[in-house]
Amino acid sequence: MKMTDKKEAISITESFIRENEVYNSFVVDSANIIEREAVWYVPFKELNPNPDNILVGAYNGLIVDKNSNEFMQPGSALDLETWMYGFKIGLRGGRQDLLIEKINDYRATLEVLDKLGLTYVKIKLEGKTEWKIPKDFKRKEIKKRLDKLPCIFKNQAFTFSIDEFKQIRNERMFEYKLLKSENTDQNILGELI
Incomplete structure (x- = not known):
């Protein structure tokens, strides 16, 4: 190459x-x-x-x-x-998907995923108005995802999460890939649910 x-x-x-x-x-x-x-x-x-x-x-x-x-x-x-x-290490600005492939330390993984501030967006219709409401993933929602590997958290902003990813790598909490998010709506930050 x-x-x-x-x-x-x-x-x-x-x-x-x-x-x-x-x-x-x-x-x-x-x-x-x-x-x-x-x-x-x-x-x-x-x-x-x-x-x-x-x-x-x-x-x-x-x-x-x-x-x-x-x-x-x-x-x-x-x-x-x-x-x-x-x-x-792959933090390139913009939106990224976090694909978790294997967990080596479940408790540490939960702790660091909490720190990352993973978000999702729910669309709520009120008459003809469409509201895009951002919400943080709660621990039980994260656990549910981690129970079925591989799992993915789409359209996240990790630009300022360098310390957390350094910790993930140094402690080998889990194996992951950072993928470029396919979301094209820049007004939505977080996974569209």
């Missing part, structure tokens, strides 16, 4: 800069590119920085997967090393 090299990671970042108007005066900061085992971090910088024009909310750079060319612009809520680790 062909790995994404530094040149390709730069090209992906340059395309991102061109396609996003807010970065029209930015260029790749080649001197500060970071390489890790599975990812590149390609920063970009403003050519003529204006101290009155400060962008807040995201790093000026992209994390690029060496195997798939997938990329993500990390937010400012976490440090860069944490973002790169999360990206490496």
